[in-house]
Amino acid sequence: MAAPNSPPQTVAAARTRRRPFLESLAHLRRDPTTVVSAAILVLFILIAIFAPLIAGDPTALNPIRRLGPPAPDAWLGTDQLGRDVYARAVYGTRVSLIVGGAVAVLAAIPGVAIGIYASMNRVGGAIVMRLVDALMAIPAVLLAIALAALLKPGLPTLIIAISIPEIPRMVRLVRSVALSVTAQPYVTAAIAAGSSRSRLVFRHILPNTLAPVIVQATYAAASAIIASAILSFLGVGTSPEVPSWGGMMADARGFFRFNPELMFYPGLLLSVLLLVTNILGDRLSDALDPRKVTQKMP
Amino acid sequence: MTEPLISALGIDQSFPVGAGFLGGPRRRLHALRGVDVTVAPGETLGLVGESGCGKSTLARVLLGLEPPTAGSVIFDGTDLARLPAVSLRRLRRRFQVVFQDPAASLNPRMTAAECIAEPLINLTDLSTAEIDARVLALAASVGLGSHLLDRFPHELSGGQCQRVGLARAIAPEPDLIVADEPVSALDVSIQAQILNLMLEIKARMGLAMVFISHDLSVVAHVADRVAVMYLGRIVESGPAEEVFARPRHPYTRMLIGSVPHPRPPPEGGRPLPKGELPSPLNPPPGCAFHSRCPLADNRCLREVPQLLPEVARHRTACHRVAEDATEGA
Numbered sequence: 001m002a003a004p005n006s007p008p009q010t011v012a013a014a015r016t017r018r019r020p021f022l023e024s025l026a027h028l029r030r031d032p033t034t035v036v037s038a039a040i041l042v043l044f045i046l047i048a049i050f051a052p053l054i055a056g057d058p059t060a061l062n063p064i065r066r067l068g069p070p071a072p073d074a075w076l077g078t079d080q081l082g083r084d085v086y087a088r089a090v091y092g093t094r095v096s097l098i099v100g101g102a103v104a105v106l107a108a109i110p111g112v113a114i115g116i117y118a119s120m121n122r123v124g125g126a127i128v129m130r131l132v133d134a135l136m137a138i139p140a141v142l143l144a145i146a147l148a149a150l151l152k153p154g155l156p157t158l159i160i161a162i163s164i165p166e167i168p169r170m171v172r173l174v175r176s177v178a179l180s181v182t183a184q185p186y187v188t189a190a191i192a193a194g195s196s197r198s199r200l201v202f203r204h205i206l207p208n209t210l211a212p213v214i215v216q217a218t219y220a221a222a223s224a225i226i227a228s229a230i231l232s233f234l235g236v237g238t239s240p241e242v243p244s245w246g247g248m249m250a251d252a253r254g255f256f257r258f259n260p261e262l263m264f265y266p267g268l269l270l271s272v273l274l275l276v277t278n279i280l281g282d283r284l285s286d287a288l289d290p291r292k293v294t295q296k297m298p
Numbered sequence: 299m300t301e302p303l304i305s306a307l308g309i310d311q312s313f314p315v316g317a318g319f320l321g322g323p324r325r326r327l328h329a330l331r332g333v334d335v336t337v338a339p340g341e342t343l344g345l346v347g348e349s350g351c352g353k354s355t356l357a358r359v360l361l362g363l364e365p366p367t368a369g370s371v372i373f374d375g376t377d378l379a380r381l382p383a384v385s386l387r388r389l390r391r392r393f394q395v396v397f398q399d400p401a402a403s404l405n406p407r408m409t410a411a412e413c414i415a416e417p418l419i420n421l422t423d424l425s426t427a428e429i430d431a432r433v434l435a436l437a438a439s440v441g442l443g444s445h446l447l448d449r450f451p452h453e454l455s456g457g458q459c460q461r462v463g464l465a466r467a468i469a470p471e472p473d474l475i476v477a478d479e480p481v482s483a484l485d486v487s488i489q490a491q492i493l494n495l496m497l498e499i500k501a502r503m504g505l506a507m508v509f510i511s512h513d514l515s516v517v518a519h520v521a522d523r524v525a526v527m528y529l530g531r532i533v534e535s536g537p538a539e540e541v542f543a544r545p546r547h548p549y550t551r552m553l554i555g556s557v558p559h560p561r562p563p564p565e566g567g568r569p570l571p572k573g574e575l576p577s578p579l580n581p582p583p584g585c586a587f588h589s590r591c592p593l594a595d596n597r598c599l600r601e602v603p604q605l606l607p608e609v610a611r612h613r614t615a616c617h618r619v620a621e622d623a624t625e626g627a
Contacts (some may be wrong), residue, residue, distance in 0.1 A: 018409050018448055185403040192361055193466060194390040194420035207407050290407055291452045 024287035034283045037276040044273055048093040055087035058243040067259055076265055079248070080255060088243040089265050095244040096225045096273060099159055103224035104217040106163035111170025112213060116201060118171065119178035129175065132168040140165035141230055148236040158237050162227045166220045173216050174209060181208045211288040218281025222274045229270060245270050302336035303474055303506050304360060304393070309333040309369035311355050311530075315579065327579050329355040330366070331530045334605075335508075339473065342500065342507040344521030344538060346514060346553065348575050352530040353510045357478045360508060361395055362386055374473070391421040394467035396496075398479035400459035404451040410437075410462045411447040417470045436465040440495060457488035461495070468499055475500075476508045481516065493520065514557050518542050526550045529578055529586040532605065536612030546614040548591050585617065593618045 028034045047054070056073065062082030070077045076085040114132075118125035135143075140162075147161035181187065182205060190204045229246025231237035233253075238244050240251075245266035252262035311330040329352045337343045345353050359366045362378040371378045373393060378386060394417070397403035404413050411433050418429045437444055440461040451459055460480065467475050480496065481489040497520060500507055511517050517524060518538060525535040526547065534547040545551045573590045576582055585603050588594040595618070603615040 018450070020407055020450065185397050185399055186405045188358075188363060189395065189397060189403045189463075189466070190405065190416065191363060192390060192395045193417040194387050194470075195416070196387065196420065199420065203408075204405055208405070290450050 020290035021288060024290065028283060028287055031283065033279060037279040037283075040272065040276045041280060044093055044097060044276075047090055048097050051090050051094060055090040056084050058083060058087040058091040059241050060084070067255065067262075077259075077261070079251060079262055085248075085262065085265060088248055089245070089269060091243040092245040092248060092266060093269070093273075095155070095228065095238060095242065096270070098155065099162065099228040100221035100225045100273075100277065102159045103163045103166060104221040106159065107166035107170050107220045108213060108217045111167050111216075112174050112206075112209075114167070115171045115174025116178050116206065116209070118175045119182060119205075120201070125175070128171070132171050135165070136168045136172075138165070141227060144227060144231060145234065145236050148231060153236070153239060155238055155242075158228055158231060161231070162224045166224070170213070170216055170220070173212055177209045177212050178205055181205050184208075211285040214288060215281045215285040218277050218284070221281075222277045225270065225274060225277075301338075303339045303341075304371065304373045305334075305336040306356070306360060306366075306371045307334055307369055309335075309356070309359055309366045309371070311352070311359055311364070311366045325579060328581070329530055329578060330359070333369075333527075333530070333532055335360075335525060335532070337474065337506050337508060339506055340504050342509055342520055342522045344517035344524040345508060345510040345527060346512065346517050346524060347527035348512060350575055350578065351527045352578075353512075353527055354478055356527070357395070357476050357508065357510055361393060361476055362390075388421070391417070391470040392472050393474040393476065394470065394472040396460075396463050396467050396475060396477040396480045399483050400456050400463050401451050401454075403463055404459055406451055409448050409450060410442070410454065410458075413451075413462050414447075414465045414469055416466060421470045432469065433465075436469055437461075439468075439499070440465045456484050457492060460484060460488075460492050464492070464495065464499070468503065468505075471503065472505065474506045474508070476510070478510045479512070480509075482511065482513060489516070496520070514542075514553055526553065529576065529581050531586065531615065533587065533616070534612075534614045535605070540612050544612075546612070546619045547616050548593050548618070549587050552590075585615075 060083065062078065065071075065074075065078050065082045066080055068074065068078040068082065074084040074086060076089065079085055079088070114128060118128045118132075143165045144161040147164065148157055151157040151160070187200065187204055190200055195204065225245075228237055228244065229249065232244045232246030233250035235250070237246060240247060248266040249263050252259070252266075256263055309330050310328070310332060312326040312328045315325055315327045333352075333356060335343065335345075335356070345356065347353050355364075358364045360371060362371065362373075362381075365379050373389065376389065378389075381389065404410075408416075411430075414433045414436055415429050418424055418432055422429075424432065433447065434444055437447055442458060442461045442465060446454060446458060449458075451462070454462065464480075477496065481492050484492060493516065496507075499505070507520075509517060509520050521538045523536065524538045524541045525532045526541070526549065527533070528549050534541060534545070534550045541550065542554065545554050576586065576589055582589045582599075584600045585591070585594070585598040588598040591598065593616075597617050601617065603617050605613045605615045
């Protein structure tokens with residue numbers, strides 16, 4: 001073997017550990033759709049955080065001004081109990097973002113762990129997958145209603161109730177992607193190069209499995225926001241005085257013929273949030289594939 | 299003959315296929331049947347055969363990547379099947395592999411340097427700085443510019459990827475490299491470069507090599523000994539020159555006849571392969587080759603021919619060749 005006496009600046013080349021994900025993020029900054037979507041999402045987050053500064057009390061009742069028109073202290077009018085619709089819409093952002101974010105994380109972490117396990121273990125994997133199939137046969141909203149009824153009502157219950165039906169979907173996705181990654185020659189090469197089981201999982205299989213997981217997690221976040229709205233609408237989600245978009249739409253249902261705008265405002269916010277979440281998920285998954293973004297030609 | 303570095307004895311490998319769970323009986327695909335191979339230290343064994351004859355399966359078995367259904371692989375006196383997983387992992391330092399598809403055999407999220415460093419990280423106690431220095435030296439020894447080391451596989455050409463694969467294989471200074479069609483995915487001009495590089499490395503490091511290919515001219519160029527495979531069996535084996543100069547098995551003759559020739563002899567001057575490789579799920583009885591063999595007779599339909607005892611280290615599994623030999627004697 002040649003003696004390792006190379007100039008120091010080339011040693012640096014061998015040590016370079018490129019971070020494909022960061023390189024891709026830098027690349028994404030040049031994509032206007034991504035930038036606009038990210039800006040809108042950040043705006044939602046700021047609204048949620050600073051809600052008390054930009055809106056009044058969302059729970060204050062004012063029976064004299066029921067279903068009132070827009071006014072200086074109630075920009076979007078008032079609902080059937082005389083509450084400020086603008087304030088309720090602003091505060092409702094909190095429930096949607098918390099539920100969406102928490103469900104995405106709570107579905108992804110166990111989903112990835114169980115999915116990878118199922119892909120690597122023949123017998124255990126088969127058992128896990130049958131359980132997952134059984135869980136998937138139960139409609140998600142029904143399962144969430146049952147869980148919400150069993151546990152103490154409140155935001156944590158809502159989050160858990162929505163997360164559990166999301167896990168099986170994540171498990172199936174991760175298992176199938178991990179199986180196809182495991183069949184790749186570079187995984188065989190890694191085994192032949194003496195990789196331990198944990199190195200195989202964390203260095204070779206997991207990083208190449210994550211792109212679809214990110215997309216699925218953003219879909220889970222989006223569908224969790226809808227599910228929380230549905231559950232609030234059905235009256236098993238957060239309690240009625242807590243402002244949420246789903247709850248607002250449920251309340252507005254009775255007055256839809258005369259005051260359709262009561263349903264329009266939370267519905268519009270919900271649609272915009274879902275749209276930017278899905279767009280960002282899509283772009284992020286592309287960013288996770290170095291082949292799609294980074295280009296240094298030979 | 300010296301003690302073999304690796305020997306595979308009586309290897310059978312079969313896989314269940316088709317319906318499982320309540321779907322009736324499973325059929326088994328016999329990829330390898332009673333295969334014996336040995337490689338001496340520093341020797342190159344060429345494995346030849348059509349696609350689907352079991353060459354790559356044999357490579358995986360030799361590398362301990364899948365345990366054979368029957369038979370044993372013995373590397374330097376150690377039976378791979380009896381070895382606990384951790385010891386097998388440590389022994390991997392001594393036998394490495396080069397794959398056919400150069401880009402697919404490199405992790406798309408790792409740079410060339412990280413790929414080459416992989417076996418060093420896993421199998422040696424070198425420090426990070428020592429590994430970096432080794433990676434540079436290895437890149438230089440396979441003719442890979444150090445400016446390419448921070449590239450991802452998709453930013454390299456096929457030939458450059460295969461150089462990375464080769465550097466990774468020789469990184470832990472193995473005694474044996476199994477090369478599974480290492481050049482068949484490359485352009486012809488690059489093939490020659492990579493082949494010569496492999497020969498040079500082999501000579502420099504005194505490596506033994508199992509060189510798998512369906513390209514006879516490539517095998518003739520690199521191999522000391524050749525084994526010809528047909529439907530999971532070795533049908534002819536012997537010194538490369540001997541086998542190519544005086545092929546005995548009708549299948550080997552066909553293969554050699556099918557090599558494109560710059561000035562082809564007149565029609566009918568050489569036997570050409572006819573028909574398709576039969577399905578290994580349902581191989582013909584008797585000699586598996588009888589369905590395509592110009593010499594086949596009744597005995598070939600019934601009896602499986604065995605590899606004959608050595609005649610000048612040249613062995614053939616064919617009834618008709620055996621008859622000729624006895625008649626001649």
